[in-house]
Structures are given as structure tokens and as C-alpha cells.
Amino acid sequence: MRKRAFIPILALGLGACSLAGGSDDGDQAEQVVLVTHESFALPDELVAEFEDESGYTLKVQAAGDAGTLANKLVLTKDDPTGDVAFGVDNTFASRALTEGVFADYTPAEVPAGVAGYDLPGDDGSHLTPVDNGNVCVNIDTTWFASHGLPAPTTLDDLTKPAYQDLLVTPGATTSSPGMAFLLATIATYGDGWPDYWKALLANGAEITDGWSDAYEVDFTQGGGSGNRPIVVSYDSSPAFTVTDDGSSTTKALLDTCFTQVEYAGVLAGAENPDGAKAFVDFLLSPEVQAALPEAMYVFPVVDGTSLPEDWAAHAPRPTAPLTVAPEQIDAHRDEWLRTWSDLVSQ
Structure with missing residues (x-):
């Protein structure tokens, strides 16, 4: 069964290299x-x-x-x-x-x-x-089918014992998808978002530095040997896990999305x-x-x-993505990130 690789087509970590023609010493x-x-x-x-x-x-x-x-x-x-x-x-x-x-x-x-x-x-x-794009919780639909476990559909579900140790998300302080996921929880739970994160962490959520580690390493459909079937990624991600029969092995939960x-x-x-x-x-x-x-x-x-x-068939967009006003983000970002950092470091 063939799966399209969800990997950028240019080498990452390009540092200070020139992409074409010229050199670092050029005019x-x-x-x-x-x-x-x-x-x-x-x-x-x-x-x-x-x-x-x-x-x-x-x-x-x-x-x-x-x-x-x-x-x-x-x-x-x-x-x-x-x-x-x-x-x-x-x-x-x-x-x-x-x-x-x-x-x-x-x-x-x-x-x-x-x-x-x-x-x-x-x-x-x-x-x-x-x-x-929209940052959304994504799930490995084949994993849930093979394990006989109903897939989660909401942010609330991720704190339930049935989904213990199944979620991986990039961190909010080092990753824009991670920050977007934090904002999605703030939009959903308001001032109660720290309590949600306490429950999420107590349920075994794993935090990585960036999206690549979360998706390509820890996610079960990321192309590696990951063992977590729930990941914070994008609404477009399922278009890149399409098999030869035309179906996707993953799905974005559209009620969890934050626009980026x-x-x-x-x-x-x-x-x-x-x-x-x-x-x-x-x-x-x-x-x-x-x-x-x-x-x-x-x-x-x-x-x-x-x-x-593939996008038309497998990358539907949320009709009502979660939002936080930019002025609210600007006013409270540092406070929110300090609180989040304290929670994940406990």
C-alpha cells in the first residue's frame, strides 16, 4: 500500500546556503x-x-x-x-x-x-x-479501526482515559502549530484553559519542539515508527496520506481547528x-x-x-474555525505562554 510522503520537497535546515547560482561571498x-x-x-x-x-x-x-x-x-x-x-x-x-x-x-x-x-x-x-491553513487535531483512522476504539471527535475527548498516551503535539513556545493549538483551547475553554491542559497532560499528552518531530516521528501515520495515533497538524494533512485505493488513512477533526x-x-x-x-x-x-x-x-x-x-476529496475545511482576536493574542501572549510553560514543566 503506497502512502504519499508528507515531507517538504526541498531539504530543510538550509542554513545560509544559496539555492541557485551565486555563493555566500557574492555581491x-x-x-x-x-x-x-x-x-x-x-x-x-x-x-x-x-x-x-x-x-x-x-x-x-x-x-x-x-x-x-x-x-x-x-x-x-x-x-x-x-x-x-x-x-x-x-x-x-x-x-x-x-x-x-x-x-x-x-x-x-x-x-x-x-x-x-x-x-x-x-x-x-x-x-x-x-x-x-487550519491547525487541527488529526487522527490515524486505520489505527482506531484496528484497535476497535471509537475515534475522538472533540477537544474534550482527548482528556478521557480511553485516549491516554495517544496524543502528540508540538509545543506552544517553539512551534506555530503548537501555539495555534494552545489558542484553540483558549478559544474553547476561556479562562479555564489551564485546567484543560492539566487534564490533557495528566492523560499522557506528549510535547515536542516542532511539527516535524510530532508528525514525522511520533505520529503513527507520519512515515516513521511512531506510536501515537493523534497529532496536532493541519486540515490539509489527510490529502498527503492517500493510498492506492483513493482513501486517506488520516482525518482532521474539523471542530478543533484554529486558522493560521x-x-x-x-x-x-x-x-x-x-x-x-x-x-x-x-x-x-x-x-x-x-x-x-x-x-x-x-x-x-x-x-x-x-x-x-486529492485536496478536494480529502482536505475539507472547517466551516467555523476557532478564533482569538489578534489584540487579545498581543495583550496576553506572554502571560499565556508563561502559564503553559509552567504547566508542561511540572
């Missing part, structure tokens, strides 16, 4: 340095297209999850390590904006649909939406702001938007972009 004015997270991936031919059309060489500095990316951008804001950033999402973006990480820039041509994903309070003046939007922006103090602007524009091009589902497992933000066939 900085001819180079665009992209600071991003470990899951950034675009087909080689699209990178070559950007370089051919813009005249710049794209150099990628990728390390860590999106949460780590946001923290690094804030720490280096006075001496940025690149020209443009991609991958800061709506759970961390307000902090980066408050800290002055990004320069003013709005693409001259914003395709239809994009403005609907603007971060409230920014309206696209610093951060340009590039993709979106990823942005790109020109870094304040960039050595090559023109190149940075060119790359932001390029991310909204039809070619890149069409490549996003297969390359990075996310939904495009431009209206009318075609999706892969």
Missing part, C-alpha cells in the same frame, strides 16, 4: 537573503524563475519553526540577518510588528482574495498574506530592500500560489487558484 546587492522557517519549500524551477526574472540570487536562511523564526527576527531587528522574511503567522505577527521588525511595503498589485487575510491593524502595509495565516515582509534595515520587495511580489504570483499546496501543504490566498485533486 550582496545581487543577492536576496530570505529568513524563513524550516518548512519553507518551493520547486527548484520556481526559484530559478525568480532569479531569472529579478536578476537576484536567492539565499535562504532557514532554521526552526515559525515561532522560533519570529523570536529570532525580534532579537535581530537592529541588525537583521536578511532582507525579507517569510513564515511569520497570525499567532506571532503582532509581536514582530510591535517591535518594528518589518518595513512599510504593500505590493503594487494585490490579487483578489489576498486582502481578506490581512492581519487586523496592519491591513497589508507591512505584512503580505501568502498562504493559509503566513505572511511575508521586507525587513527594516534590509541591505537589499528592492530585492526583498521583488520576492514578496513573487510569492503572490500565479505560479507560486499554485505550487503552495504540494510544496508546503498550505492553501493559497489568491482567489481562483486551483487545488490538487
Whole structure:
């Protein structure tokens, strides 16, 4: 039985390597340095297209999850390590904006649909939406069928004894999906969310640093030898566990989802702001938007972009995703993360 691998098509952890043409010692004015997270991936031919059309060489500095990316951008804001950033999402973006990480820039041509994903309070003046998705609890449907155990359907179910030691989730302090899952519990339980997490942890929930460890290592359908059939991942994930008979071995629980939007922006103090602007524009091009589902497992933000066939059948979207107002996230993020850290360290 064949399963599509849920692994980015470009090598991760690219460090400070150049993707095509040029070298680390090349003329900085001819180079665009992209600071991003470990899951950034675009087909080689699209990178070559950007370089051919813009005249710049794209150099990628990728390390860590999106949460780590946001923290690094804030720490280096006075001496940025690149020209443009991609991958800061709506759970961390307000902090980066408050800290002055990004320069003013709005693409001259914003395709239809994009403005609907603007971060409230920014309206696209610093951060340009590039993709979106929903962080959801995912389950291995084959595991539950083979074990004769009814699959969970709600967040409440995850604290029940029947599901002890079955959940793995990336951590909220180091991972944007982990932060999104924390926000989903805050949206659901309000001020009572710490009690929910106490129950979740007492029921054996495992915490990892990032999504890759949770999904690809510990999840039973992640391609490794994992032993946990419940994982925090994305609503698109089941489209990548399709077997030869056309069915998926996993399912996203759509009542547990929190919407995540990823942005790109020109870094304040960039050595090559023109190149940075060119790359932001390029991310909204039809070619890149069409490549996003297969390359990075996310939904495009431009209206009318075609999706892969498997997505229509196996990646349904939640009709009423959980939400927390950005101003609430900005006001309480540090407090929530301190409380969460205290809980998981006990």
C-alpha cells in the first residue's frame, strides 16, 4: 500500500546556503537573503524563475519553526540577518510588528482574495498574506479501526482515559502549530484553559519542539515508527496520506481547528530592500500560489487558484474555525505562554 510522503520537497535546515547560482561571498546587492522557517519549500524551477526574472540570487536562511523564526527576527531587528522574511503567522505577527521588525511595503498589485487575510491593524502595509491553513487535531483512522476504539471527535475527548498516551503535539513556545493549538483551547475553554491542559497532560499528552518531530516521528501515520495515533497538524494533512485505493488513512477533526495565516515582509534595515520587495511580489504570483499546496501543504490566498485533486476529496475545511482576536493574542501572549510553560514543566 503506497502512502504519499508528507515531507517538504526541498531539504530543510538550509542554513545560509544559496539555492541557485551565486555563493555566500557574492555581491550582496545581487543577492536576496530570505529568513524563513524550516518548512519553507518551493520547486527548484520556481526559484530559478525568480532569479531569472529579478536578476537576484536567492539565499535562504532557514532554521526552526515559525515561532522560533519570529523570536529570532525580534532579537535581530537592529541588525537583521536578511532582507525579507517569510513564515511569520497570525499567532506571532503582532509581536514582530510591535517591535518594528518589518518595513512599510504593500505590493503594487494585490490579487483578489489576498486582502481578506490581512492581519487586523496592519491591513497589508507591512505584512503580505501568502498562504493559509487550519491547525487541527488529526487522527490515524486505520489505527482506531484496528484497535476497535471509537475515534475522538472533540477537544474534550482527548482528556478521557480511553485516549491516554495517544496524543502528540508540538509545543506552544517553539512551534506555530503548537501555539495555534494552545489558542484553540483558549478559544474553547476561556479562562479555564489551564485546567484543560492539566487534564490533557495528566492523560499522557506528549510535547515536542516542532511539527516535524510530532508528525514525522511520533505520529503513527507520519512515515516513521511512531506510536501515537493523534497529532496536532493541519486540515490539509489527510490529502498527503492517500493510498492506492483513493482513501486517506488520516482525518482532521474539523471542530478543533484554529486558522493560521503566513505572511511575508521586507525587513527594516534590509541591505537589499528592492530585492526583498521583488520576492514578496513573487510569492503572490500565479505560479507560486499554485505550487503552495504540494510544496508546503498550505492553501493559497489568491482567489481562483486551483487545488490538487486529492485536496478536494480529502482536505475539507472547517466551516467555523476557532478564533482569538489578534489584540487579545498581543495583550496576553506572554502571560499565556508563561502559564503553559509552567504547566508542561511540572
